[in-house]
Amino acid sequence: MLLNRKLNVLLFAFTAAIFSQTVTAKPVVIKEERSLYQNVFVEDDGDKRCLKFSVKRRTSSQSCMFKSQPKKVVFNYTKFAMSALVFKAKPERVLIIGLGGGTLSNNLLDLYPEIEIDNVEIDPAVVSVAVDYFGFKQTAKVKTHIQDGRIFIKRAQRKKLQYDLIILDAFNGEYIPEHLLTKEFLQESKSLLKDDGILVANTFSSSKLYHHESATYHDVFGDFYSIRKSNNVGNRVLVVGKSLLDQQAIATNAEALKQPLATFGVDLEETFEYITFEPNKVTEYRVLTDQYSPANLL
């Protein structure tokens, strides 16, 4: 009898343990692929699914989504990048360097069904994971090119391709492709922009590299806007162009975009608090060039 009760208690404790484990489930790696460039992981943490290039480091999530609401944007930098549409409303031709989970491409297609997008991603493993696990959509007008971003841009230059919007999102936080952070690269990118086109770059907001990066962008584009949270952590999104819109035009675009962006969980009013105008200035920091690009050592 006593034994029975003891057993019962034990059984209860056992089930409780199992139950509590399912409630506070640990993240599970559901897909792992070793590619030429990195190890690609897909990790499920409850409703949240993330694309990672390393499971050891906490900061290595490249792209995340909520499985129940795939449209909702998870990362601040993605929200910032989408908010940058106020600087160029209704882009028709878009170039995205660095695919991640394909979130930006999907969201732009969702916003503008007629849009043409060239996605450029160096790692075929990332593309297949984006398609299989993040619902990345490719259509006749939304294409993916498996190529180095710099090579694609040089070839596009020769084909005289022109874009309304170029998004640079090729830095994964651990290693920087140095040839994608030089004055010459930005000049080549600039030559692909239409006169009213903009380039949106997801960059860093900490470390000494930040200043070199600003100097390089200033050198090629002059003044620019940056979007970042005031504390010095996380990403900084830069918005540059051949010519940038005035306040009035930005406000008009913002009014029109407020509702559509809200469906992605992007609060434009909140983002506006994080936008700063950064006028061109003389700095002591060296501009990064093809000749001098120790980005990973700075």
Next chain:
Amino acid sequence: MNKQWHNYFIYLLAFTSGFSIMGIELLGGRILAPYFGSSVHVWGSIITVFMLALSLGYLFGGRLSLHNPSLKRYGTIFIFAGLCLLPLAYFSTPILELVFDNIEDSRYGSLLASMGLFFIPSIILGMISPYSVRLLVTNEAESGKVAGALYFISTLGSALGTLATSFYFVLWFNVDTIILSYCFVLMILGVCAVLVNKMEASYVAQPQA
């Protein structure tokens, strides 16, 4: 210059050539990246070209050492090596553009561009090792020991050249500045070798003076 210092001088030259070969190979990645990216196949191209060129250089250097080996000729190899590296600093862009415009596949593009940029200077730099052995060896019995010491010195130079270039030089200088420095160091050492040879010749000519 007495025999011992004479040999130290040759080891110093061999060390410098090892140092600059790897320094330049490393910068090769930097030079090709804007046109062909920095994937593993780009490094594959660079390493293939350097290995191929060095292998031929060893062959030619060994052959050359059969005919009147002298410090003067040895120095001339260094001067030529420096001269052949100069286009790397001044004409790499048109060469890279030409290859990029004509070859779509970045594997063959990077291979051909590496050929155009690095093949000839690496052949000449490769000639230095066997020629050094010839100048240092005086008898058959010690030839293995001399060759070992020579490989030790020149490969140590390569290790340090790789380290110094990738850790520090790229952080301080432009790629072209580093390449030009290698050119000048090689040429100056070559001229020194020629001068030392002259000095020794005049000393031998009038031993009683």
